[in-house]
Amino acid sequence: MEINEIRNLFPHLKTEQIYFNHAALGPWSKPLLERLELYARQRSGEKIENFKFFLRWNASAKSKLARLLNTKSGRIAWTDNVSNSLNILAQGLSWKTGDQIIINDLEFPSNVYPFLNLKKHGVEITIVKNRNGTVDLEDIEKAITTRTKLISISSVQFLTGYRANIEEIGKLCRNKGITFCVDAIQGVGVINTDVEKYNVDFLTGGTQKWLMSMEGLAYFYITEELQEKIDQKFVGWTSVEDAWNLLDYNLILKKDADRFQNGTMNTLGVALFDAMLDIFTKYGIGNIEKRILENTNYFIEQLSESGFEPVLKNTPESNRAGIVTIPVDNPEIIFEELERHEIHCSLRQGLIRFSPHFYNTKDEIDRTIDILKKSAGKNI
Known part of the structure; x- marks a missing residue:
């Protein structure tokens, strides 16, 4: 380069x-600013109703992001932030009293509170203690019991920068039938992230940090198998198969992850993210x-x-x-x-x-x- x-x-x-300070907020680049100028020109008169452009940018952004994650576009959905992505998972799974979730004591609160919120349903939250800023695989394995249903960890810890052994944790979870969740907001755009190779069931991140795009736009990846287990608590007009048959009211959810996108999205955020991803694609x-x-x-x-x-x-x-x-x-x-x-x-x-x-x-x-x-x- x-x-x-x-x-x-x-x-x-x-x-x-x-x-x-990219772990907090990334700067904007020339390709992004050029897309911003184009979007502003459209919405201020050139093409006020620019939905066709959004559809193109949306498909393009998901395709580029899917390549970064080694998955298919249909396995990715947009949300507004990582917390709400994780709430879709936490609130969508069926929990029984005594079920266990394992996290650790270095996690950013986004990857903690959605799971702590399940304690009122009798779910037990085990918090593995760090070792001088690192999260040891052996300590995670020791915390697993027959009741462990989910393990959630950041691919890179926000405070210390510790890069977790995601591949090994993924193998552990797959062998034991445990759902594996990864908060990748400090990882995607920094390190190679292969959801297939690492046996990740659910991964989420935002676009505003290392991916150097806009606040208010996040994404998540979900496997087909996990999607089938989710009891989707919130739906909207764009969640369904025949969304533009507006007066049909036929609640048949889309087959891919788009079903979790319930209505109008952060269209500007998607447009800008698509432009920024060209840098990651090029280099x-x-x-x-x-x-x-x-x-x-x-x-x-x-x-x-x-x-x-x-x-x-x-x-x-x-x-x-x-x-x-x-x-x-x-x-x-x-x-x-x-x-x-x-x-x-x-x-x-x-x-x-x-x-x-x-x-x-x-x-x-x-x-x-x-x-x-x-x-x-x-x-x-």
């Missing part, structure tokens, strides 16, 4: 800022993953050499993916100092979190660490 060609796609890089997720991991490893190495203690310092490279987190004294002051120098990252749970993408460079990492050392009073 030609890095200058890639960096030319992102207008924010023409300023002095360094952006290491390839394998190349993008390689660049991100190079930046991640370099970040961790340079931080360690400068006297900092990255959470994943002693974690194998196979369990890293984009997010680099460090503890510091006076984190609020350090964070404000980085912001003052136009270095954008996150402050989460008292930790400084950096999340470089594939277009970021080692020079940007070096400058960040230089400012960080001065801010922290280190002269190593």
